[in-house]
Amino acid sequence: MTGTLFGIGVxxxxxxxxxxxxxxxxxxxxxxxxxxxxxxxxxxxxxASPHITQTPIEIAIRMPLEPTQFPDRSVYDIAADExxxxxxxxxxxAALCEGDPFFYGSFMYLFGRVAPEYNVVIVPGIxxxxxxxxxxKSPLASRNDLLTVVPAPLDEETLTEAIQRAxxxxxxxxxxxxxxxxxxLDTLSLTNNAQFVAHATMELQSVSPLSEINxxxxxxxxxxxxxxxxxxxx
Amino acid sequence: MTGTLFGIGVxxxxxxxxxxxxxxxxxxxxxxxxxxxxxxxxxxxxxASPHITQTPIEIAIRMPLEPTQFPDRSVYDIAADExxxxxxxxxxxAALCEGDPFFYGSFMYLFGRVAPEYNVVIVPGIxxxxxxxxxxKSPLASRNDLLTVVPAPLDEETLTEAIQRAxxxxxxxxxxxxxxxxxxLDTLSLTNNAQFVAHATMELQSVSPLSEINxxxxxxxxxxxxxxxxxxxx
Numbered sequence: 001m002t003g004t005l006f007g008i009g010v011x012x013x014x015x016x017x018x019x020x021x022x023x024x025x026x027x028x029x030x031x032x033x034x035x036x037x038x039x040x041x042x043x044x045x046x047x048a049s050p051h052i053t054q055t056p057i058e059i060a061i062r063m064p065l066e067p068t069q070f071p072d073r074s075v076y077d078i079a080a081d082e083x084x085x086x087x088x089x090x091x092x093x094a095a096l097c098e099g100d101p102f103f104y105g106s107f108m109y110l111f112g113r114v115a116p117e118y119n120v121v122i123v124p125g126i127x128x129x130x131x132x133x134x135x136x137k138s139p140l141a142s143r144n145d146l147l148t149v150v151p152a153p154l155d156e157e158t159l160t161e162a163i164q165r166a167x168x169x170x171x172x173x174x175x176x177x178x179x180x181x182x183x184x185l186d187t188l189s190l191t192n193n194a195q196f197v198a199h200a201t202m203e204l205q206s207v208s209p210l211s212e213i214n215x216x217x218x219x220x221x222x223x224x225x226x227x228x229x230x231x232x233x234x
Numbered sequence: 235m236t237g238t239l240f241g242i243g244v245x246x247x248x249x250x251x252x253x254x255x256x257x258x259x260x261x262x263x264x265x266x267x268x269x270x271x272x273x274x275x276x277x278x279x280x281x282a283s284p285h286i287t288q289t290p291i292e293i294a295i296r297m298p299l300e301p302t303q304f305p306d307r308s309v310y311d312i313a314a315d316e317x318x319x320x321x322x323x324x325x326x327x328a329a330l331c332e333g334d335p336f337f338y339g340s341f342m343y344l345f346g347r348v349a350p351e352y353n354v355v356i357v358p359g360i361x362x363x364x365x366x367x368x369x370x371k372s373p374l375a376s377r378n379d380l381l382t383v384v385p386a387p388l389d390e391e392t393l394t395e396a397i398q399r400a401x402x403x404x405x406x407x408x409x410x411x412x413x414x415x416x417x418x419l420d421t422l423s424l425t426n427n428a429q430f431v432a433h434a435t436m437e438l439q440s441v442s443p444l445s446e447i448n449x450x451x452x453x454x455x456x457x458x459x460x461x462x463x464x465x466x467x468x
Contacts, residue, residue, distance in 0.1 A: 142338060143385070165395070
């Protein structure tokens with residue numbers, strides 16, 4: 001019997017925002033794999049730590065946090081190979097993913113390499129999108145709103161068009177694109193409808209109107225929520 | 235000391251896809267409120283059942299599942315009033331929400347009425363969006379995809395425009411709009427990129443290519459995921 005690869009969403013940061021299913025799997029799985037920046041800690045591993053009570057074999061998958069346009073993905077070939085050996089030997093493997101595995105996660109690169117040959121089960125997680133709305137105490141979308149998720153690295157024209165067309169917009173991967181995003185929102189007269197959230201549900205959580213943020217850079221894991229109707233959902 | 239209203243995301247259906255935080259609160263809260271159709275069971279209450287081990291006071295909030303354009307929202311006034319009395323008396327209240335409380339949920343109507351006067355805490359949940367992607371074993375969005383969530387009740391022209399502009403589209407609230415949605419996707423030559431998911435993570439879960447679905451009606455809680463690049467995320 002070969003093992004199963006579990007793609008585990010560990011949620012946005014608060015270790016209590018992990019599912020019972022993820023918790024159960026993490027407590028027993030003999031091998032875990034996690035993404036990490038080139039140097040330093042893995043956020044996914046840190047979030048999962050309170051739930052890992054055995055001593056599993058650990059596989060680090062290190063990539064730059066803000067990858068260049070053409071990153072070297074051979075690191076995923078190597079990791080998939082190592083994971084494959086454990087699965088062949090009948091050992092289950094849990095791949096930890098910040099937020100949700102299939103919501104803009106790097107897990108898809110592992111999935112694409114492992115799923116054609118082995119059993120893969122996805123355990124969905126709370127994404128930063130829902131965590132940010134909860135932190136802001138403001139609905140993400142309601143009724144028949146069009147909700148668009150817009151990655152901030154897109155060019156100014158694409159950002160402008162996408163933001164114009166939806167009632168509700170979540171701008172993700174803000175990082176070094178904060179200045180550009182602010183310009184776009186200013187031009188569209190939407191700055192006063194925009195809220196900034198960094199590190200949602202973590203100790204470092206910060207929440208504020210975009211108009212009060214003066215920097216041109218933000219943490220990579222920050223996002224901006226824009227709702228055109230303001231509080232009309234009441 | 236007045237009580238706190240917790241808006242609890244109970245997740246998409248599988249009771250194990252609830253967070254540890256929601257689980258902890260549900261086990262101790264003295265009052266729970268839940269939405270339900272005019273007749274019959276509450277999906278949120280059913281999902282939460284295994285986690286409610288005490289005998290709380292229960293408040294049913296009954297509304298038609300597919301509301302008309304101008305529904306009578308006085309039911310939320312009455313529920314908010316009843317919840318307010320418990321909060322005044324120092325009793326915490328958990329309002330159960332299918333999926334995530336702030337992702338197109340009816341919880342916002344309660345929130346709008348209770349939050350101005352009382353402490354409200356949102357516990358995010360796994361939305362049907364992430365559950366559907368997990369069930370399909372297909373990433374929702376990746377890299378710099380524009381992801382748009384499109385409620386199926388919108389008119390054909392709005393649907394067409396919204397679907398045209400995004401790489402990745404989730405069409406929610408399909409219900410009796412399935413025929414219209416199929417027409418729009420056919421016209422855009424996207425039927426072969428569309429997957430249909432009903433009752434994700436539940437026993438009744440059904441997953442299939444849209445091209446194999448012949449009905450013109452689907453469950454209200456079903457959705458269609460469209461990815462223009464197919465499997466290019468590999």
